[in-house]
Amino acid sequence: MGPKILSANWDVPGSHTLDVARSRGTYSRLAKAFSLQPSEITQVVKDSGLRGRGGAGFPTGMKWSFVPSKEKRGGKPVYLLCNADESEPGTFKDRYCMWLDPHLLIEGMIIAAWALDCHTAYIYIRGEFRFIQERLDAAVAEAYAAGLLGKNILGSGFDFDLHVHLGAGAYICGEETALISSLEGEKGQPKLKPPFPAVEGAWKAPTVVNNVETLAAVPWILENGAAAYKALGTEKAPGTKLFSVSGHVNKPGVYEIPMGMPMRQFLDEVCGGVKGGKKLKAIIPGGSSVPVMTADEVDKCSMDYESINANAGSYLGSGGFIVMDETTDMVAALTNLLRFYAHESCGQCTPCREGCGWMYQILCRVRDGYATPEDLGTLRDLADNIHSKTICFFGASAAMPVQSFLTKFRDEFLQRVQRPAGSMTVVASAPIAAGGA
Amino acid sequence: MSHGAAPAASRGPREWSHDQLAKIDVILAKYPTKQSAIMPVLWLAQDDFGWLDLDVMRLVARTLQIPPSHVHAVASFYTMFKKVPTGRYVIDVCQTLSCALVGAEAIIAHLERVLEPDAHGNSKDGLFTLHKVECLASCGSGPMMQVNEHFYEFLTPDSVDQIIHGLRSGNPLPTPRPEANEWQWAPRS
Ligand SMILES: Cc1cc2nc3c(=O)[nH]c(=O)nc-3n(C[C@H](O)[C@H](O)[C@H](O)COP(=O)(O)O)c2cc1C
Ligand code: SF4
Ligand code: FES
Numbered sequence: 367m368g369p370k371i372l373s374a375n376w377d378v379p380g381s382h383t384l385d386v387a388r389s390r391g392t393y394s395r396l397a398k399a400f401s402l403q404p405s406e407i408t409q410v411v412k413d414s415g416l417r418g419r420g421g422a423g424f425p426t427g428m429k430w431s432f433v434p435s436k437e438k439r440g441g442k443p444v445y446l447l448c449n450a451d452e453s454e455p456g457t458f459k460d461r462y463c464m465w466l467d468p469h470l471l472i473e474g475m476i477i478a479a480w481a482l483d484c485h486t487a488y489i490y491i492r493g494e495f496r497f498i499q500e501r502l503d504a505a506v507a508e509a510y511a512a513g514l515l516g517k518n519i520l521g522s523g524f525d526f527d528l529h530v531h532l533g534a535g536a537y538i539c540g541e542e543t544a545l546i547s548s549l550e551g552e553k554g555q556p557k558l559k560p561p562f563p564a565v566e567g568a569w570k571a572p573t574v575v576n577n578v579e580t581l582a583a584v585p586w587i588l589e590n591g592a593a594a595y596k597a598l599g600t601e602k603a604p605g606t607k608l609f610s611v612s613g614h615v616n617k618p619g620v621y622e623i624p625m626g627m628p629m630r631q632f633l634d635e636v637c638g639g640v641k642g643g644k645k646l647k648a649i650i651p652g653g654s655s656v657p658v659m660t661a662d663e664v665d666k667c668s669m670d671y672e673s674i675n676a677n678a679g680s681y682l683g684s685g686g687f688i689v690m691d692e693t694t695d696m697v698a699a700l701t702n703l704l705r706f707y708a709h710e711s712c713g714q715c716t717p718c719r720e721g722c723g724w725m726y727q728i729l730c731r732v733r734d735g736y737a738t739p740e741d742l743g744t745l746r747d748l749a750d751n752i753h754s755k756t757i758c759f760f761g762a763s764a765a766m767p768v769q770s771f772l773t774k775f776r777d778e779f780l781q782r783v784q785r786p787a788g789s790m791t792v793v794a795s796a797p798i799a800a801g802g803a
Numbered sequence: 804m805s806h807g808a809a810p811a812a813s814r815g816p817r818e819w820s821h822d823q824l825a826k827i828d829v830i831l832a833k834y835p836t837k838q839s840a841i842m843p844v845l846w847l848a849q850d851d852f853g854w855l856d857l858d859v860m861r862l863v864a865r866t867l868q869i870p871p872s873h874v875h876a877v878a879s880f881y882t883m884f885k886k887v888p889t890g891r892y893v894i895d896v897c898q899t900l901s902c903a904l905v906g907a908e909a910i911i912a913h914l915e916r917v918l919e920p921d922a923h924g925n926s927k928d929g930l931f932t933l934h935k936v937e938c939l940a941s942c943g944s945g946p947m948m949q950v951n952e953h954f955y956e957f958l959t960p961d962s963v964d965q966i967i968h969g970l971r972s973g974n975p976l977p978t979p980r981p982e983a984n985e986w987q988w989a990p991r992s
Contacts, residue, residue, distance in 0.1 A: 376986060455899045455938040462986045493883040494939050496952045529833040534842060534881035551838035553880040569835050611943060612901035618943035619987030654900060688901055702900045706937045798903045
């Protein structure tokens with residue numbers, strides 16, 4: 367399956383400890399980093415084509431280069447925030463990056479900090495990951511004790527402090543401006559952009575927010591060079607990516623593959639195919655917020671940003687790959703997702719706050735057989751009127767599943783509303799699919 | 804989004820211990836503003852005082868020199884800050900899509916049968932509080948639940964019974980199954 371960049375150490379016993387990490391080469395890239403000018407490192411990352419793994423796929427080197435120069439910052443510091451909020455349904459890769467190789471992330475953050483002239487960074491980790499926070503804290507303490515963090519790292523003259531900040535249960539804090547609000551001790555509510563965080567972020571200072579997986583890729587890129595990274599994956603989506611695979615599949619789990627593998631091959635060969643030999647009905651390829659794909663579309667796509675977008679109108683997102691077999695009730699599946707969005711809306715924007723709850727209520731009625739065909743029209747209108755009309759991308763994230771399920775699995779929705787009202791048995795507590803229980 | 808828990812009954816004014824004050828100093832040193840320490844200090848308070856009543860929130864406000872109303876606003880925004888007392892074991896069972904595809908409904912129904920929670924999720928014996936929650940990043944190893952800090956995955960009615968029964972008999976929380984440390988799972992029978 368090609369080289370492992372992010373998960374190379376995961377099956378080494380004790381991989382989370384400093385001794386084992388060092389024996390595997392972690393922190394060996396720091397010497398090279400400190401021998402380069404910060405701008406040279408940003409250039410390597412730019413040249414590598416690395417794109418953010420948190421969901422938006424924004425080029426990482428370009429993001430770093432948006433940070434104003436020292437002269438233009440007027441004495442303000444630069445902050446680096448590692449987004450470890452990992453709450454997008456279907457996504458569970460950062461969890462293992464931190465659990466099994468915390469030192470690789472720390473090394474990546476030191477290199478990024480050197481490139482950004484940043485002296486203080488935070489890892490913002492979701493509150494439910496307290497057990498991982500303990501491990502991260504221990505790794506950070508080991509790194510301090512070994513002189514890899516703190517003052518004058520490895521005699522380079524570079525000072526860098528790293529802290530772990532624990533969230534407390536709010537999906538929206540994964541959105542970068544909400545994450546910043548939360549870190550500042552506010553309610554975790556997003557802010558309008560611009561200003562973008564790279565110009566004005568945490569405590570009004572330039573701030574780079576990067577996902578765990580993005581930062582963990584940096585040491586390999588620095589060691590092996592941009593060309594080696596570009597040699598993996600596709601032209602526009604270089605490198606490897608971690609996919610979190612869940613649902614009706616024989617071998618769920620986290621897989622690191624080069625970008626661009628045919629999706630069918632990934633499903634059948636890497637993930638062991640659909641569970642129980644059943645037929646595939648649908649896949650959500652990038653976490654719950656991206657449009658759903660039909661089995662036909664799966665056959666046309668490969669595992670990279672461009673192909674998924676061109677052939678299925680969907681997105682690679684966070685790489686949360688949710689597999690649904692032929693028994694899946696798509697109405698119930700969408701209703702389940704909308705409960706999530708109705709619950710997690712931060713409530714600032716009326717279309718999102720009211721719309722998500724409203725869509726969820728309509729969907730409950732559709733699912734339970736009490737809806738009319740007009741309700742489907744209202745549902746579609748609501749989704750169209752939330753998308754792009756809110757402060758943050760959460761609104762679109764709730765609208766896209768609705769729009770895509772309604773379009774691609776129209777018959778299932780129509781069937782549910784074309785019966786005489788009340789003639790269906792209430793299925794609220796029925797399983798979404800036969801594949802699981 | 805805040806779900807506005809009612810202000811809780813007072814347990815009387817609170818003070819920090821020396822130990823807690825030392826920990827707060829360590830926390831404050833990590834941030835450029837005092838307000839930024841609000842979440843870690845709320846976590847500390849919750850760990851030691853059990854839950855965040857208004858007196859605890861006032862203490863946090865005084866310590867960080869911010870208005871009590873702001874502490875209340877922040878505490879209410881985040882679901883993991885407890886504004887009401889809970890049982891000794893808080894069971895957060897995931898109900899989101901990936902878990903639902905592999906049988907979360909049956910596990911939730913089973914938990915409800917076994918625990919008979921009231922409207923607040925509390926079991927009669929006061930030992931448990933059951934919450935149905937959204938995705939906990941365990942989607943490939945569902946159905947799953949979090950009990951206090953631990954994740955329990957690949958749940959079956961039997962494994963749920965074992966955990967609940969053990970806790971009811973006064974045993975400590977069991978060590979999560981080794982699968983919690985794996986990241987790929989072959990077919991299981
Ligand atoms: C509603 C919402 C939730 C998000 N949740 C996460 C998350 O849990 N983790 C993450 O890394 N990025 C998340 N993001 C994306 C971040 O806003 C941001 O783009 C990302 O952390 C940048 O890092 P990257 O460039 O390395 O991907 C979310 C975005 C939105 C709109
Ligand atoms: S779109 Fe939704 S989540 Fe985002 S800021 Fe508006 S209300 Fe909050
Ligand atoms: S859907 Fe249950 S843990 Fe993600």
